[in-house]
Amino acid sequence: MTDERAELARRFAAQRGCGTMLSGIRPPSVREQLAVLGESLTGDPVPDFYGEGGPVEELEGRVAELLGAEAVAFFPTGTMAQQIALRYGAELTGRDGVGLHPLSHPVLHERDALVLLAGLRTVRTTDAPRNPTAGEVAALDEPIGTLMLELPLRDAGFVLPTWDELTAVVAAARARGARVHLDGARLWESTVHLGHPLAEIAALADSTYVSFYKSLKGHSGAALAGDAELVRYARAWRHRHGGNLFQQWPAALAALAGLAHELPRLPDYVAHAKVVAAALATLPGARVHPEPPHTHQFRLWLPHPAEALNEANLALAEEERAWFVGGWRDTEVPGVALAEVTVAGPALELDADRVVDLADRFLRRLPQS
Template sequence: MADLPGDADLLARFRAASASAEVVFWRAAGSPAETFRELAAFAEEHGIEWDRYGERGAVAQLESEVAALLGKPAAVMFPSGIMAQQATLRAWCDRSGSRRVALPDLSHLVHHEQDGPRRVLGLELEWLTTGRETATAASLAAVGGRLGAVMVELPLRDAGCLLPAWDDLVALSAAARERGVAFHADGARIWESVGHWGRTLAEAADLVDSMYVSLYKGLGATSGAVVVCPEDLAGELRSWRTRMGGTTFSMTAAAVGGLMGIRADLDRFDRYRTWAVALAGELRERGIRTFPEQPHIATFLAYAPGEVDEVNARVVAHVEEHGVVPCGLWSASEVPGWVVTELTCYEAAVERDPADVAEQIAAVVA
């Protein structure tokens, strides 16, 4: 994704107007008090108990449920996905004796973690793919030398939530195992992705040695992440979590949010994806391009001709006048004279007619 627009006044006006407006995309942010009441009601209904330093209670229950869903022997909760993935890759690398990790150059680890994998954990990053390309067995074969791990992002978020073909993923898994390289997946949005392949969560997780899943992306928790993995690696991950300052006194609130999301959202993602595909079709009819052309999950990129400040001024004016946020702010795209935004279609979106939503978006970018 391109950087956020730089006009501070527009950004401030957008945030102020959006605070009391109807939101079409992502999720409407409830107040802290509302969120805490929902967590408390769920905890009381289900007899949730406190964890202590990541053991017992809500955390143990969440780890057990996530491991079962993904068909893995063990799971470890972390306070953040950044910590979860860096710890996992370091653990695999320590086993292999090599700090080299092959991953996409658009990976979250490369663009959104302030060089943490290299500066904090000493990992050496090699490009498995570059740009909007999904990995294949040939991609791995092109990375020579000894590797500590190979990683894919499912989906590749900064490429418009792009997913590889299932057969390519199967072949990549086989190639990693034949080469004796640990295969890890950034599955932050795996909950939303398996419907694209017509596969189960366990079938997807079976192709990798470990997978990180997010508790707030898709599932709507306040924070948190879980890594599913072999039992012996789980022990190493708990040690790394402590070393990295992640074994906090309690992670119960985030764990309860994850448990709520598992019960509430897992059956909804196919509906969201179907609606996103319909919206993308409506947008293309109005001269707005989408990538992927047919979204793989309920999140995708939209491109339109225009200049950033002019388009965003119309978006802000629309929110202020109508009390509806038709889309987020737009950024300059890689193509001069075009702007781009990311659209995530959840419950607030699918309650609307995709043609009406496309018309609103077209009106603010026209």
């Protein structure tokens, strides 16, 4: 086993042993996940075959209902779904430019797939750490076929626009003759800040992608929603991309379980994230962003090296069965590290005082300067 794999195994074991967790969830074992699939079954459904029928079709119908969409296609990954949606926009408009943020997922996390596989060009909408404004879209110096908006913009700190800002930027894109696509990997929890239900948010766009594992605790998978013409096109290109898996019912059942059990809890997570963030902001040298959080996830900075913070968190988990925050990484500021905090079910048990107490126990494990 490599050092990296050994470290991942240690972290997994430490998290599984924790009775108290501030950020994230206790990772389920394979056996526990299989039990969830069994609980999701109603009757004895037939499996899907190459994306048709069974739980996959049930899931597509449920998502179409939630998003108010004419049609939905299930995909094994959001990367694949979004490339196809953006390609469709280019073919319809005759413009290969895609307006998107330089911190968006296709730019940072997909190894230039949008360019190399879909033949599209990226057009930066803004360098500010937020989604673009209507004025910035109107001022773009080249035409775009599609404006892609990531809601929330994860790598800027899970930030969202206001509803008025969102509707204005959509209108600006329309005025330029562009389509609008929503990267809604975390759209489920964005309804609280935007103040509108999922269907009203999705209705602003021509296409919307949602993820089933980021907030809903599914195994994998994504959905692309839009009109019937888009979805017919998406199914053809899904096949070309190798996304027509023989059977995907395990992922579909896990997603249905997430829609049933996690989706209704997300507003509580978002509300409690504000309590947690306010408590963490009182720690020595700490900074949180955004303050208050827009969703149930936010960024936390502490004035210590990442290695020391990660080791302190693992030691706390292994010795006290308590998980503070993991996944620290160093920043461009020497001696300051950053982590993403996810407030989920376990954190609801911690009020502000218990958050501060857990943080103090964590900080005491850091080397003293």
